[in-house]
Structures are given as C-alpha cells and as structure tokens.
Amino acid sequence: MLKKRVIPCLDVRDGRVVKGVRFQSLRDAGDPAERAALYAEQGADEIVVLDVSATLEQRGARLATVASVRERLPIPLTVGGGIRDEEGARALLEAGADKVALNSAAVVDPGLVERLSGRFGAQAVVVAIDAARVGSGWRVVVRSGTTATEIDAIAWAVEAARRGAGEILLTAWDRDGTRSGYELELIGAVARAVRVPVIASGGAASARHMVEALRAGADAVLAASIFHDGETTVADVQRVLASEGLEVRT
Amino acid sequence: MNAGTEVVVARTGVANLAAVVAALRRAGARPVLSDRAGDVRDAGAVVLPGVGSFAAGMRALVDTGLDLALRDRVRDGRPTLAICLGMQLLGLASAESPGVEGVGAVDARYARFAGEIRVPQIGWNAVVAPPEARILANGDAYFANSFRLDRAPDGWTAAWSGHGGSFVAALERGAVVACQFHPELSGAFGAGIVERWIAAARREVCAC
Numbered sequence: 355m356l357k358k359r360v361i362p363c364l365d366v367r368d369g370r371v372v373k374g375v376r377f378q379s380l381r382d383a384g385d386p387a388e389r390a391a392l393y394a395e396q397g398a399d400e401i402v403v404l405d406v407s408a409t410l411e412q413r414g415a416r417l418a419t420v421a422s423v424r425e426r427l428p429i430p431l432t433v434g435g436g437i438r439d440e441e442g443a444r445a446l447l448e449a450g451a452d453k454v455a456l457n458s459a460a461v462v463d464p465g466l467v468e469r470l471s472g473r474f475g476a477q478a479v480v481v482a483i484d485a486a487r488v489g490s491g492w493r494v495v496v497r498s499g500t501t502a503t504e505i506d507a508i509a510w511a512v513e514a515a516r517r518g519a520g521e522i523l524l525t526a527w528d529r530d531g532t533r534s535g536y537e538l539e540l541i542g543a544v545a546r547a548v549r550v551p552v553i554a555s556g557g558a559a560s561a562r563h564m565v566e567a568l569r570a571g572a573d574a575v576l577a578a579s580i581f582h583d584g585e586t587t588v589a590d591v592q593r594v595l596a597s598e599g600l601e602v603r604t
Numbered sequence: 605m606n607a608g609t610e611v612v613v614a615r616t617g618v619a620n621l622a623a624v625v626a627a628l629r630r631a632g633a634r635p636v637l638s639d640r641a642g643d644v645r646d647a648g649a650v651v652l653p654g655v656g657s658f659a660a661g662m663r664a665l666v667d668t669g670l671d672l673a674l675r676d677r678v679r680d681g682r683p684t685l686a687i688c689l690g691m692q693l694l695g696l697a698s699a700e701s702p703g704v705e706g707v708g709a710v711d712a713r714y715a716r717f718a719g720e721i722r723v724p725q726i727g728w729n730a731v732v733a734p735p736e737a738r739i740l741a742n743g744d745a746y747f748a749n750s751f752r753l754d755r756a757p758d759g760w761t762a763a764w765s766g767h768g769g770s771f772v773a774a775l776e777r778g779a780v781v782a783c784q785f786h787p788e789l790s791g792a793f794g795a796g797i798v799e800r801w802i803a804a805a806r807r808e809v810c811a812c
Contacts (some may be wrong), residue, residue, distance in 0.1 A: 425629075428790070452623060475655045
C-alpha cells in the first residue's frame, strides 16, 4: 500500500529559496540544496522546486540550482516554473530533476503533456493546476494566478491525466498563503475524477490540515512556509499523520 | 570500503542519469557513463537505469548492442544493478509494448497494474525481503511504475511489495540485482542497497 507523502516545496528565485512569493513580499529562506537536504534528513518523501524566476536568461542559473540540489538529495525531485517545451524539460531532467511540473504551458498547449509523457514517461510529468473557486465549481487560473480562464479545473485534471500526466499537483489558488487549510472539496472532486496520484497544495498551516487533505482523497500534501519558518518539521507532521492512522514512510 | 570502485552506467538515451550518478558517488563509487557494448560487457560493475517506455528502452539497447552485452553479464552472474524500467528490460516482454522482445536474461513478463488503485504507482511502498537476501532488505522504497511482475522467476531471490495485489519489488541472484523501485531515490534504505551491491561487486572482481 502506498504511503501518504509529505512534500516540502521550495520557491526559488535567483538561486535562493524565497518565502511569501505570491504576496510579493520576498524573504530569503536560504540555499536550495541545503534546505532540500535538511528536509530529506527530516524524512521528506520528495522535494518540489518551483523556480519563480524562470525567465529565458535565468535558465542557466536554474539548471545549476537543480544540479546542486540533486547532488545531495537521495529522494525524488520535481522541478517546475516556466517550462514551455520539450527542450526545457529535457534540460531539467538531465540536470537532475526526476519530474517536471507543467502549469500554464500545458493549458496553452495540452499536446505538450503528451509529447513529454511519450518521451520521458508519465512518471516524469506532473501537471500543476491552479484552481480558483467560481460559483459551485473551480476554474483554472494561469500565469501565477494573474489570468483567469473559463476552463473547468476538474475537466482539465481528467484531460491532463488522459494525455499522460503521471500526477496532478493541485493548488487551490484562493487558499494559497491564507493558512486556512486545503480546499477539501476540490481535492475530493479531483481525486475521484482521475486515477493518477493527486498532490494537494495551498493553504496548509498545520499537520491537522494535512490530515484533512489526505482524508479528502489526496495522495500527497505539499507545503512551503510552515516548514521554512521552522514551525514544524516533516518528522513532526509524519508523527501526527501516523497517529491519525495514515500510513507514512518510516 | 567502496571507495573508487568504477561502475559503468549504461547510457540508454531515454533515462535521466543524474540521480543514479549522484547516488553512486554518495556510495563512494566512481560512475562512468557509456553506451558502448564493449564497456558494458567488460566492466566490473554495471548499472542499467531506465525511465520511459519499454519499446524506447529496448530500441536504445538494440541500437547500441547493449542488449547482448547485458544478457551475457546477467546470465554469467556478473555484478549488475538494473533499476525500474532497467529491470523490466532484462525480462522477456512487457504489456506496455506488445511484440517487443526484452533482453531475455530473466524469465519475466510484465503486466499493467489492475484494480481500483492509482496508476502509475508513484510514491513510497513497503518492500519485504526474505531472510536469505544478501543485498535486498526490508524497508520503504520509492516506486514510479505502471507495469509490474507478479511471479518470481526460478533461481532468483525475490523481495515483494503490494499495490492492488502482490508484485515483485526486486530480484537478487549473487551480485545481480534488479529493482522495480528506485534505490537512488529511496533515502537511506536505497543507499544501503547501492552500498551492499557495490561491496558485492568488489568481492566478485577481487575473486577473479
């Protein structure tokens, strides 16, 4: 039986981990390789690096960051941010990522999911979906939340999986950074709609929130600030999950 | 004790090798990438990594002649570590790519996971190894696969895991190890397997 995964997320800009990215109040949270290694030692099941500064001219720096994280990291590494084409994905995988996370580019060009999955395998392709509640449903938002679309988030998750996504990284955009807990209804709806694993993101302030998300159907939970701030450790979270009867890695 | 042991990592063109190379370095070995059949045939120790599809993986092995080199190595019991798709490629066939013949060094046919479970299997799962295992052990390992082997081939020591039913997590015979999981991504548990395999490879080489 698969264990429930706890995944610290590193938002990286210019080679440094930053906090509060989505609120434009950046604070430095250290060196990505050191942070990743620290969380791995705490028992993290995986690391996600989202490079929010992934412009064309910064790609070289991003590859160096990925390589330095890889050198020390004995657990899976997912990298996302600004991946537009096969070449960008290939470069990241070659630098040491095990998976790439596609977001806006997959919405614009859904065929990219198929091409990457066909070339690198479904296990290497994560489709990240940022969803915002609209009425009784959820719509996809793109370009770091700045652009709303008419696309239904659950239908897009189904299509992404059909096109070859190995996992769905599901962020409730209106929850992100609010510390009000994950969007449980959204998690449940997507987890029921697809067969691939679903990683819940957005809104976590405590291990209790993670328990809720996993019970709602998530296979993994992702969080950033609660780990960066040292409020809790991955090991603490796993102890709480285990005490609630959820199977975690030992 | 594994310091400086040269390990040839078979470059199949479909696998990203950085994690395997990093894990070998952390274990004290000296990884060397090669897609030359001669290197793979003659090396003291070989890793066959693999991600991607069965058909693409076999095409890369056949194009380079690595298929025959690997078949001979495994049949002769020479130190070899096959990972994920690499394990499947050593078998006879996979339902992922009907009609494509595997390397054929292991009597194994792979089928897709069935049942009301997540596919691909992506994440950590418990591995149970029998007491006679020398390199494999009990612990949690990271898997990323849609196809699996549900029967242990004769002559191999098998470790097991479960995802909608039991499947073979890894096979071991002397210094030949085939893992469905990724030891290079399986934390301290995976590092232990890599270290014991390198140690076994060194013993084989020294015995020659």
